[in-house]
Amino acid sequence: xxxxxxxxxxxxxARIAGDLGAALVTAGLCYGLSCLIVAPSSLDxxxxxxxxxxxxMSEAPFELRGQFPHRFLxxxxxxxxxFGGDRWVPFVRGLTVLLLATVFFFARRRGAKPMDALLVTxxxxxTAPIQMYKQHWVGYVDPLCYLLFFWAWMAAGxxxxxxxxxxxxxxxxxLAAFLLPWAWFVRREANGSVRTDVIGAGLALGLxxxxxxxxxxxxxxxxxxxxxxxxxxxxPGGTFVIITLALVHLVVAFGPILAVLAWHQHTRxxxxxxxxxxxxxxxxxxxFCIAWDWSRHANLIALPLVVASLQFLAAGHRLVYxxxxxxxxxxxxxxxxxxxxxxxxxxxxxxxxETRAAVANPATHQPMGGALSDVLTKWVPAVAPMLVPIIAxxxxxxxxxxxxxRRRAAPTADPAA
Numbered sequence: 001x002x003x004x005x006x007x008x009x010x011x012x013x014a015r016i017a018g019d020l021g022a023a024l025v026t027a028g029l030c031y032g033l034s035c036l037i038v039a040p041s042s043l044d045x046x047x048x049x050x051x052x053x054x055x056x057m058s059e060a061p062f063e064l065r066g067q068f069p070h071r072f073l074x075x076x077x078x079x080x081x082x083f084g085g086d087r088w089v090p091f092v093r094g095l096t097v098l099l100l101a102t103v104f105f106f107a108r109r110r111g112a113k114p115m116d117a118l119l120v121t122x123x124x125x126x127t128a129p130i131q132m133y134k135q136h137w138v139g140y141v142d143p144l145c146y147l148l149f150f151w152a153w154m155a156a157g158x159x160x161x162x163x164x165x166x167x168x169x170x171x172x173x174x175l176a177a178f179l180l181p182w183a184w185f186v187r188r189e190a191n192g193s194v195r196t197d198v199i200g201a202g203l204a205l206g207l208x209x210x211x212x213x214x215x216x217x218x219x220x221x222x223x224x225x226x227x228x229x230x231x232x233x234x235x236p237g238g239t240f241v242i243i244t245l246a247l248v249h250l251v252v253a254f255g256p257i258l259a260v261l262a263w264h265q266h267t268r269x270x271x272x273x274x275x276x277x278x279x280x281x282x283x284x285x286x287x288f289c290i291a292w293d294w295s296r297h298a299n300l301i302a303l304p305l306v307v308a309s310l311q312f313l314a315a316g317h318r319l320v321y322x323x324x325x326x327x328x329x330x331x332x333x334x335x336x337x338x339x340x341x342x343x344x345x346x347x348x349x350x351x352x353x354e355t356r357a358a359v360a361n362p363a364t365h366q367p368m369g370g371a372l373s374d375v376l377t378k379w380v381p382a383v384a385p386m387l388v389p390i391i392a393x394x395x396x397x398x399x400x401x402x403x404x405x406r407r408r409a410a411p412t413a414d415p416a417a
Contacts, residue, residue, distance in 0.1 A: 019108045020101075026118055027100035030125035031093075037126065037329065038338045040134040042089055051139020055088035067223040070215045073171040074141035088139060095143040096133065100125055102147045107310055109154055116313040120306055123325045128253035129302045131338050132295060142296055144172050149303060152183065156190035163200030170208040175297060177205070178286045182279035182303075189272065229290040237372040239289050241352065241379065244387065245345045246284070246294040250301065251394045252337040252344065255328030257305070258394070260321070262401025264308035273311065277304040295342060320404075344390070348383045355382050 043051055053066040057075035061084075074095075078084050083091035100121050107117035124130060133140055152165035166183055169176035180201065187197050216225055234242060250258060265274055280303050287297050313321055337343065351357075355378040357370045370379075380387070 023101040023104040034125040038131045038134045058084035064219040069219045099143045099147040120309045129299045167204040178283040235289040237370040237375040242288040246298040259401030262398040263405045266402040266405035
């Protein structure tokens with residue numbers, strides 16, 4: 001879907017200002033509604049988390065504190081905006097509102113009607129990219145990663161800004177590197193110059209690499225560096241577990257809205273926008289070869305989901321979309337996946353240790369990848385009573401979206417025949 005052309009009787013600047021204002025108001029309302037369903041929590045000083053570390057970094061970002069001082073941008077912004085230390089959690093909540101505003105503005109830039117942009121923003125507010133950070137991943141900077149991806153997408157026609165935002169994302173969290181193929185595709189869709197992108201991507205990666213090596217050389221407590229992940233690979237057994245848990249997370253924390261992705265994949269057969277799902281999904285799968293956080297990184301599915309939702313709404317399925325969102329909220333109210341236990345994924349992860357299919361790293365206490373044979377013979381049978389129904393639900397959601405796409409695509413019968 002291409003952005004709408006500027007109206008001849010309304011200046012572009014006024015239109016953009018209006019969309020930005022509407023985006024902020026909509027984001028505030030949607031976030032407030034999401035808080036009525038899942039109340040936000042604060043950091044618990046008695047239970048240190050990565051969020052606690054980011055908060056500590058925000059007090060003095062240039063001291064390169066903690067186990068991942070290279071994830072620098074969020075604490076730096078908070079520090080200089082006056083939200084370091086005890087104000088870190090309100091800062092991250094503000095980033096969450098900005099993410100929702102970005103989604104609304106992104107939708108409007110791609111030609112969506114205000115009501116459709118509102119529905120997509122609301123859908124995101126009520127699912128994992130927002131709700132998962134209320135009680136489970138408090139203080140994490142992931143919303144900054146997501147909004148930078150969306151802003152880079154909107155800047156696809158401006159290579160300097162695009163690759164600058166990509167560098168900013170790398171400085172937020174190195175996971176951005178795994179979405180480089182997706183970023184490259186976004187630039188191709190914007191008719192970007194290959195030569196320019198080789199230079200832009202090279203500069204972004206080179207500058208980040210230089211910064212990372214400097215941090216590694218001077219930071220005393222850095223633990224989650226590249227060598228840690230290479231020394232503790234998840235592949236193959238751990239990766240199988242993580243992918244399985246990620247699929248379960250998508251079912252319980254996104255719900256029936258996933259049918260929109262299926263619809264998008266089975267309609268408009270020559271639509272290159274369908275590639276967003278596979279490129280983002282491929283990047284996430286690559287992350288799962290080295291990282292454990294299925295209920296964080298799987299939320300990157302929000303990128304293709306927003307595009308699929310805009311296509312779905314543009315096709316005239318507004319009431320169906322609203323119904324899907326409402327159904328998902330009802331199911332998540334019935335079985336909440338947001339608490340610190342994050343059932344059922346946490347229960348299934350605990351079985352890993354009970355069956356000795358995986359062990360914890362003695363230094364970080366993070367799970368390490370076990371042997372694939374142990375995972376298949378010990379873990380899978382133990383979690384099958386929970387896993388099989390959820391995979392069946394995922395298949396039903398996907399086939400429902402595919403059926404809806406094919407039903408709408410079927411030719412109307414000739415009444416005269």
